Amino acid sequence: MQSTLQIYNTLTRKKENFEPLSPPHVGMYVCGPTVYGDAHLGHARAAITFDIVFRYLMHLGYKVRYVRNITDVGHLENDTDELGEDKIAKKARLDQLEPMEVVQLFVNRYHKNMEQLNVLPPSIEPTASGHVIEQIEYVKEILKNGYAYEKEGSVYFDVVRYNEDYNYGKLSGRKVEDLLQNTRELAGQEDKKNSFDFALWKKADPKHIMRWPSPWSDGYPGWHMECSAMGAKYLGEQFDIHGGGLDLLFPHHESEIAQVNAAKGHEAVKYWMHNNMITIDGQKMGKSLNNFITLNEFFSGDHEALDQAYDPMVIRFFMLQAHYRSTLDFSNEALKAAEKGMNKLFEAYKLLDQIQESSSSVDIKKYHDLCFDALNDDFNTPIALAHLFDLSRIINQVNDGKKSFTKENITIAKKLFETLLFSVFGLRDEKGKDDSHLIDYLMETILDIRKQAKENKDYATADKIREELEKLNIQIKDSKEGSNWLFK
């Protein structure tokens, strides 16, 4: 009995049945990285969360167009001494690089990290800088409809005016009246009618390198503009899913909703999805807090907070063991636990090729249904994994001769592991992948020698072989039938 997919919609704060606007097509837009530094665990979580959504929707047979942008125009810095300077421009000046050189460098590094994490590339990966014209057109529409005003070459969104016709704050649960009371004085905002009005177009000061001509000034688009413009361009005026990190809920996504209503008179997004944050020692990680560990540091182990290097797949598995809407606290202990758990699943999967068929069977279908029910329940990967662990125990029991599988059982179990672990969860068992024939032959020989040593009661030699292989992360497993081995 397979349920239908339900997605938690931030807009309604409820799980809703997933019904695409025009099946079998699904349009999904996810806020991608601002490329002025290396990707960290937080980027990985967002990417992996929506990679799972992307993969699972495809598994269900949908034709998904997945758009994930690259923010390469940068956002306004709020540092008082760097007033109005674009993040990317700032980094460029510090490094004596062209802005687009910085962008290219970190885009390349981001792509490499994503590949390591086995995150599928999106269908379209548009850049903000490549869509300035679309953004200008979008600003014009909002101006024309009277929801924005121009001041000193910049264009601002008029939140109070908008709120007369629509509801600003519906996504994040904020009220304009509260925002009004909560006015703060921020430097450089004299041009705005209200502090919470946001820029649609910003005039560039003379030092600002990244700039484009527009009807209002030489400048650059405001920071919520790109997603509205590019979402509309590639997914249409209405599309199914918009995703991103919870930190983007306000003001970014709230403002996107406002922009769309202001320009088009209706909303664009049916399901809003937000992944939760990663914490380190219970505290969020963030660029400004300087407590983030980059993915490259995880993969190399080169960071004082790390006990060891972690395989990209361990990071991926670690994320899947928590629900995407929960915060996930990082620790070496948790990561090591994930590493062991993941290997346990891989080993159980491999055993399926070795176990003997029999006539008596086990109810495997049950695990299949439980796993997919979990995924259908707002992508509950930790529950699905729990069921796979249960199935792994059964496979091991079969291998130990305590239970038995029919041929059909084995087929179903293999299919389930392949679909979930590799296809939907995007995990891959990479250990010992290269030179596997050579390694297999060498290991066969070595194990043969060890077997003879054991027959001669030469345990010193047998143990020596085992210990030396241990150093190469090769583990010997002895049993009555002979010896086996695996990469730890």
Next chain:
RNA sequence: GGUACCGUGGCCGAGCGGCUAGGCACUGGUCUGCAAAACCAGCUACAGCGGUUCGAAUCCGCUCGGUACCUCCA
């Protein structure tokens, strides 16, 4: 100050009113020349105080503690 959210056993982490989550760690056992792996068994918790209910980790209230957003960030 405003707005959201969270507090589960040694650690991570599910849970959405009744039924063992799961992983890791630990303890005992089976197996093994020994070890590892695997299997079996054990440890079995829901911040505190009230309330609703036949029954609450799960709903309501209060208290305490923590986090995020409101300013760039996944």
